[in-house]
Amino acid sequence: MLKTLIKKEFLGFFGRMFASRRSKKNSKGSIVLFIILFLYLFIVLGVSFGTLCYTVLQALIENGNLWFYGAFTAVLASMFALLGSVFTSMTQLYDAKDNDLLLSLPIPPSYILLARMIPLGVFNVIYASLVLLPAIIVYATVMGLSYALLLQIVILLLVSVITLAISCLIGRLLAGLLAKVKRKTLITTIFSIVFLVAYMLLMFNINAVLDSILNNVISLTAVFEKYLPTLYWTGLGFGGNGIWFLVTFVLNAVISVGIFFIISKTYIKTINGSKGTAKKKYKNQIQKAKSPFVSLLYKEWKRFSGSATYFMNCAIGVFMVIIAAVVMLINTENIKTVFKESEILSSIMPVVFLGCLLFLLSTVCVSACSVSLEGKALWILKSLPIKAYDVLLAKITLHLLVSAPVSVVVYALLGIVYSFDFLSVLFGCILIVAFVFVMGSFGLKRNLKNPDLEWTNETQPVKQSINVLICMLLGAVFSTVFMTGGIFLSLIIPPYVAIILFALLFTLFAILYNRWFKKHGAQKLMDL
Amino acid sequence: MLKIQHLSKYYGLKKAVDDLSLEINAGEIYAFIGHNGAGKTTTIKCCAGILDFEGGEIFIDGISVKQDPLSCKKLIAYIPDNPDLYNFMTGSKYLDFIADAFQIPTSERQERIVKYAKIFSIFDNLGQPIGEYSHGMKQKLAVVSALIHEPKLIIMDEPFVGLDPSSAHTLKVIMRELCDKGSAIFFSTHVLEVAEKLCDKVAIIKEGKLIVSGTMEEIAGNEGLENAFLETVEGAKNA
Numbered sequence: 001m002l003k004t005l006i007k008k009e010f011l012g013f014f015g016r017m018f019a020s021r022r023s024k025k026n027s028k029g030s031i032v033l034f035i036i037l038f039l040y041l042f043i044v045l046g047v048s049f050g051t052l053c054y055t056v057l058q059a060l061i062e063n064g065n066l067w068f069y070g071a072f073t074a075v076l077a078s079m080f081a082l083l084g085s086v087f088t089s090m091t092q093l094y095d096a097k098d099n100d101l102l103l104s105l106p107i108p109p110s111y112i113l114l115a116r117m118i119p120l121g122v123f124n125v126i127y128a129s130l131v132l133l134p135a136i137i138v139y140a141t142v143m144g145l146s147y148a149l150l151l152q153i154v155i156l157l158l159v160s161v162i163t164l165a166i167s168c169l170i171g172r173l174l175a176g177l178l179a180k181v182k183r184k185t186l187i188t189t190i191f192s193i194v195f196l197v198a199y200m201l202l203m204f205n206i207n208a209v210l211d212s213i214l215n216n217v218i219s220l221t222a223v224f225e226k227y228l229p230t231l232y233w234t235g236l237g238f239g240g241n242g243i244w245f246l247v248t249f250v251l252n253a254v255i256s257v258g259i260f261f262i263i264s265k266t267y268i269k270t271i272n273g274s275k276g277t278a279k280k281k282y283k284n285q286i287q288k289a290k291s292p293f294v295s296l297l298y299k300e301w302k303r304f305s306g307s308a309t310y311f312m313n314c315a316i317g318v319f320m321v322i323i324a325a326v327v328m329l330i331n332t333e334n335i336k337t338v339f340k341e342s343e344i345l346s347s348i349m350p351v352v353f354l355g356c357l358l359f360l361l362s363t364v365c366v367s368a369c370s371v372s373l374e375g376k377a378l379w380i381l382k383s384l385p386i387k388a389y390d391v392l393l394a395k396i397t398l399h400l401l402v403s404a405p406v407s408v409v410v411y412a413l414l415g416i417v418y419s420f421d422f423l424s425v426l427f428g429c430i431l432i433v434a435f436v437f438v439m440g441s442f443g444l445k446r447n448l449k450n451p452d453l454e455w456t457n458e459t460q461p462v463k464q465s466i467n468v469l470i471c472m473l474l475g476a477v478f479s480t481v482f483m484t485g486g487i488f489l490s491l492i493i494p495p496y497v498a499i500i501l502f503a504l505l506f507t508l509f510a511i512l513y514n515r516w517f518k519k520h521g522a523q524k525l526m527d528l
Numbered sequence: 529m530l531k532i533q534h535l536s537k538y539y540g541l542k543k544a545v546d547d548l549s550l551e552i553n554a555g556e557i558y559a560f561i562g563h564n565g566a567g568k569t570t571t572i573k574c575c576a577g578i579l580d581f582e583g584g585e586i587f588i589d590g591i592s593v594k595q596d597p598l599s600c601k602k603l604i605a606y607i608p609d610n611p612d613l614y615n616f617m618t619g620s621k622y623l624d625f626i627a628d629a630f631q632i633p634t635s636e637r638q639e640r641i642v643k644y645a646k647i648f649s650i651f652d653n654l655g656q657p658i659g660e661y662s663h664g665m666k667q668k669l670a671v672v673s674a675l676i677h678e679p680k681l682i683i684m685d686e687p688f689v690g691l692d693p694s695s696a697h698t699l700k701v702i703m704r705e706l707c708d709k710g711s712a713i714f715f716s717t718h719v720l721e722v723a724e725k726l727c728d729k730v731a732i733i734k735e736g737k738l739i740v741s742g743t744m745e746e747i748a749g750n751e752g753l754e755n756a757f758l759e760t761v762e763g764a765k766n767a
Contacts, residue, residue: 282655284642287624288634295628299614306616376612382578384629385601527580 001107005115030450030466037469042130049076050134056210057142065217070152070238071224071231072213073135074159081127081163082170083199085120087192088459089164090171091309092116093263097456099271110264117168117260124160124167132156139238148240155238155245158252165259172263175270188308193319196312200323292386296394303373304366304398309458310373314468315402317363324360325410328353332417339418348490350424351498353414355483357407358435362475367399368443368468371525372452372461378528388522392444396517399440400433407432423496427503434506435478441513443471448524529554529589529681529712530575536583537570537736544570546736547584552712552729554680557703559723560716561757562733568716569609571733572685575714576606588681602630605674609685609716611666615659619650619669622658623676630677637676644672647702648695664690671699675706682706684715688722700726724753732760 136152224232237245408429415425446467489498530552537545545567552558573579577597586593588600627637645651648668667690731741
C-alpha cells in the first residue's frame with residue numbers, strides 16, 4: 001500500500017509538471033526543457049557554492065581546522081534545504097485536499113504521512129546536493145580521493161533526512177499554531193519574511209561572517225565541542241573519521257525517527273485541528289456595487305493575499321527589490337565611489353541598476369499560476385456574464401500592481417539619490433512597467449496553454465509548476481539581454497536612449513500580448 | 529425561454545450528446561433525467577455557456593448561446609452538481625462578487641442577499657471563509673448566489689444533493705414561486721419522486737439521445753415516473 005501511495009504522490013507531481021493538456025500524457029518537450037533548466041540552475045548555483053567552499057577550505061587548511069569544513073557545508077546545505085521545504089511541508093502534509101479521502105481508507109496514517117514526506121525528501125536531497133556536491137567535489141580535488149568520499153555522500157543523505165524531519169516538525173508546529181489563529185496568511189507571511197530576511201542578511205554578509213568565523217575558528221571549536229557536538233562530529237565524519245561518522249549517523253537516525261514518530265502520532269489530530277477557527281456571527285454590511293472588472297481584480301487580490309504559499313512564492317522578487325533598495329541606500333557612498341572610478345562606469349549606472357531591478361522582478365510570477373489556481377472553481381468564471389478578456393486582464397493587472405509600483409518608486413528614488421538624468425529615470429520607469437506587463441502576459445499565456453486544474457494542494461500549481469520555472473528563467477534571460485545590450489548601446493549612444501529603445505521594444509511586446517489575449521487568449525480560457 | 533435545437537457535443541471521438549432538441553417555456557419546471565453518464569451534465573453545461581458544442585443551436589429567450597453568450601448568461605443562473613466555490617472568500621464577499629458580475633445595484637443586492645441567505649439559514653455564516661463551510665452550506669450559498677439576480681432561467685445540475693430536508697423543501701417552494709412569476713427552471717435529478725411532484729415537464733436522456741419528453745402526465749401516466757423511466761430506458765436498451 002505504501003508503494004502505491006508513494007507512486008500516487010510522484011505520479012501526481014510529474015504528471016502535473018510534464019503532462020500535455022490535450023493528450024494528458026507526458027510531453028517529451030516539457031521533460032527535455034525541465035532537464036535543461038534544472039541543469040542550468042544546478043550548474044549556476046553549484047559553481048557559486050563551489051567557489052565559496054574552495055575559499056573556506058583553503059583558509060581552513062592554513063589554520064589547521066579541517067573539521068570545520070564539513071560542519072560549515074552541512075549547516076549551509078541544511079539552511080538551503082530548510083528554506084526550500086519548510087512551507088511546502090506544511091501545505092503538502094496538512095492542507096492536501098485528498099487527506100479526508102485517504103484517511104477514510106483502511107490505510108495507517110503513518111503510511112499517508114510517509115508517502116507525502118518522501119517526495120519532500122527527494123527535494124531536500126536536491127537542495128542539499130546543490131551545496132554539498134560542490135563541497136565534496138572541492139574537497140576531493142584539493143585533498144585527493146579517499147574513502148571519506150563515501151562517508152561524505154552518506155552525510156549528504158543524512159543532512160537531507162534530518163532537514164526533512166526538522167521542516168516537517170516546524171510544519172507541524174505551524175499547522176497547530178495556525179489552526180488556533182484567525183489571520184493565518186498574515187502570520188505565515190510574517191514568519192516567511194522573517195525567515196527570508198534572516199537568510200538574505202546572512203547571504204549579503206556572507207564574506208564578513210566567514211571572515212569572522214575563520215578568524216575565530218579555534219575558539220569556535222571549543223564552543224562547538226561543548227554546545228553543538230553533533231555539528232562537530234559531522235565535521236569530523238566529513239573528514240573521514242569513521243567513529244565520529246558512525247556517531248553522527250546513529251544520532252541523526254534516532255532524531256529523525258523520533259520526529260517522524262511524534263508527527264505520525266498526532267497526524268490526524270493536526271489535520272482535523274487545521275479546519276477552522278471559532279465562528280463569529282455575521283453582521284450585515286453594506287455591499288457596494290463595483291464594476292465586474294474591479295470585482296474580478298478584487299477576487300484575484302483576495303486569492304493572492306489569502307494564500308501564504310501563493311504570496312510568498314510568487315512575489316518574493318518584490319521583497320528582494322525592497323531589501324536591495326535598502327542596502328543600496330545604506331551603502332550609497334561606497335557604491336558611488338565604485339561607479340565613479342571611470343566615466344564609462346558612471347554613465348552606465350542607470351542601465352546597470354535597471355538591469356538588476358528587472359532581474360529581481362523576473363522572479364515575480366503572480367500570473368504564471370493564476371489560471372491553475374482557479375482549479376475546480378473555474379466554472380464560476382465561465383458561467384458568469386463577464387468577458388473572458390476581463391478575467392485575463394484582471395490577472396495581469398494584479399501581476400502589475402504587485403510588482404510595478406514598488407519597483408517604479410525604488411528606481412525613481414535610486415535615480416534621485418544616485419543623480420541619474422531625468423530621462424533615464426522617466427523611461428526607466430516606463431521600461432519597468434512594460435517589462436512587468438510582458439512578464440505577466442508571458443506567464444499567463446503559458447498557464448493558459450498548460451494549466452493544472454486538478455491540484456490537491458496549492459503548492460502543486462505554485463511551486464511545482466514548470467510554467468513558473470520557465471517564466472522566471474525567461475525573465476532572467478530578458479533582464480540579462482537588457483543589461484548586456486543596454487551597456488553595449490550606452491557605449492555608443494546616451495544611456496537614456498538605450499533605455500528608451502528597450503522601453504519601446506517591451507511596450508511593443510506588451511501590445512502584441514494584449515492583442516493575443518483579446519483574439520485568442522479569451523477563447524482559450526473558455527475552452528478549458 | 530430555452531430552446532435546444534439538434535444539439536450535438538463530442539469529447540474527442542465520443543458523442544456525448546446526439547441531436548438533442550428540447551423546448552422549455554416560461555413558467556415551466558423541466559426535469560432532465562437519465563443514467564449516470566447519459567449526457568445530462570454535458571447538455572446543462574452547453575446551455576449555461578460553459579461548454580462549447582459542435583452541432584445545433586441553443587437559444588435563451590431568443591438569443592443564441594453561440595452568437596451572444598454574455599447576453600444569455602445575464603438571463604440565466606447555473607448551479608453545478610459539486611459546489612466548488614472560492615474557498616478564500618467569505619460567503620458575503622462571494623455573493624458580492626456574483627452581484628457585481630450581474631451588475632446588481634447596491635440597494636437591490638443588499639435586500640436580496642439578506643432575504644435569500646436568511647431563507648436558507650446561512651445568513652449568520654456569511655462572514656466565514658467558504659473554505660470552512662460544509663458541503664451543504666456551500667450548496668446553499670451556490671443556490672443563494674443563483675437567485676440574487678432574479679434570473680429568467682435557472683439551470684441546475686442535481687440541486688438537491690447535499691441540502692438538508694428543510695432547505696430542499698425551501699428550494700422547491702422558491703422554484704415554484706419563480707416559475708409562477710414567469711421564470712423557467714431546467715434541472716437534472718436522480719430523485720424521481722421530487723421530479724414527479726415538482727415538475728411540469730420531463731425529458732429522459734440515454735447515451736446522449738433524447739428518448740422521450742413531454743408533460744409529466746404524458747410521461748409518468750398512471751404508473752408513476754419511476755416505472756416510466758425504467759420502462760423507457762430498458763425499452764430503449766432492448767430495442
